[in-house]
Amino acid sequence: MRPMSVQVRGLFTREEMERYNDLWEVGRYLESQGRFDLAQKIQKEIEIVAAPAVEKLMKYENRPNQSAVAAPVIIDNRPKKD
Template sequence: MRPISVQVRGLLGREEIERYNDLWEVGKFLESEGRFDLARKIQREIDLLAEPAVEKLMRYENRTGQAPVVAAPVIIDNRKSDKENN
């Protein structure tokens, strides 16, 4: 079973999360029993459930004309300057 990312899970509603968790448990059980044929079908259902959230996340990440999310690094120099040394 392939889990969906935390970012995608964050975009799911309460009912979708509950459905995902239930499908995940069933899929893990089927894998433990060696029923990979049925686990594959459960994985497909999980993929279908997550598809709208994945598309929404991709639209969010591919925005153009927006300010960058990550700020420039700030350098803090705590050394004494030459004026303070004299």
């Protein structure tokens, strides 16, 4: 499974974040069971969930004629589930 970057996850809505986390858990379980064919389908679903946040991030990073303002820093302090 390929995780989404912290910048992308920081732009998720609450519902998108919950769906991402649920899909991630399912995908990791499938990989641990050797079901890489199904994990690949879950990865595609994750990419669909992340698409709106990726578009928002791309719009932010590609703004022309902007002053030299630093990009926002998104910090994810949630405990990691291992």
